Amino acid sequence: MQCTQKVISQIDCVGELNQQMRTENVRYLELLNRLRKGQSTIEDYKLLCIRIIGTPNLQASLQQKSRKEAPILVFRNALLTQINNRAVLNKAMEMEFRSIVCLTQDYVKETRIEDSQLRKAILELPDNKTEYLPGYLPLVPRMPILLTENIATELGLSNGTRVIFRQLVYDELSDDIQFDKTVFPKHTKFITQPKYALVEFSSCKLDSELKFDIKELLPESLSKITKMAKRTTKISIKRKALPLTPAYSITTHKSQGQTLSKIIVDLVTPPGPVEVA
Structure with a gap:
């Protein structure tokens, strides 16, 4: 630490970048600058329509299968979770499947959390607070999923790989489970003891289906502030979940870094700093 401070203290000048190097299109560059400042115009919107959708003569519709299956790009994890939950539930209704939600197992000092209020509060934490391991993982056959861990990089099964979910194998256990009734319907089946998931990976080098063993992860930054015995206590949680x-x-x-043939972009800019993807 002292060495770092010594090096930083020797810096006596700062370089300022004043030229955009990623695009040579002046009109599009001006659009990006206005977008960052929240000063977009109707002409900017028309230009984006051309760049994202295509020429004005292109007949495109979200009802087309390829576009209905296109992922929706959003800026915030909270919106992402809501969209994914609703999409899975709608898919289950279309297929007349009972909704299945896989729950994580959370532990404090190697002991499973049994307090219902604390358990519910931790399950409902946004995944950007839990090292991207959501407390609720809704599943339905043939849905697209992303891997959240490097499983077998030599086979192309790495963090961010897109695969198709087929089946969840689990132990049948009766459990008094707390869940958010405003999100999941009453007939939802909650799984607390998953064994593994069967997925389809189109570009895999193996011919057979792959099985992912359940992953046990220990996020360093996962913590939850909760009131216990009228005191504010900070606790560290160990979470066990499928890496999906x-x-x-x-x-x-x-x-970033992915190749997507079609996407749907949410152009409504949320408050606060955002990225240009």
Whole structure:
């Protein structure tokens, strides 16, 4: 630390970048500058329509299968979770499947959390607070999912890989489970003891289906402030979960480095700093 401070203290000048190097299109560059300042115009909108959708003569519709299956790019994890949950539930209704939600197992000092209020509060934490391990993982056959861990990089199964979910194998256990009734319907089946998930990976080098063993992760930054015995206590949580997340919607951050043939972009800019993907 002292060495770092010594090096920083020797810096006596700062360089300022004043030229955009990623695009040579002057009109588009001006659009980006106005977008960052929240000063977009109707002409900017027309230009984006051409760049994102295509020429004015292109007949495109969100009802087309290829576009209905395109992921929705959003800026915030909270919106991502809502879209993914709703998309999975709608898919289950269309297929007349009972909704299935896989719950994480959370532990404090190697002991499973049994307090219902604390458990519910931790399950409902946004995944950007839990090292991107959501408390609720809704699943339905043939839905797109993303891997959230490097499983077998030599096979192309790495963090961010897009696969198709087929089946969840789990132990049948009766459990008094707390859940958000405003999101999941009453007949939802909650799974607390998953064994593994069967997925389809189109570009895999193996011919057979792959099984992902359940992953036990220990996020360093995961903590929850909760009131216990009228005191504010900070506790560290150890979470066990499948390394999967629905892929109906992804964040602009998660999309970086991916090749997506079609996407749907949410152009409503949320408050606060945003990224240009």
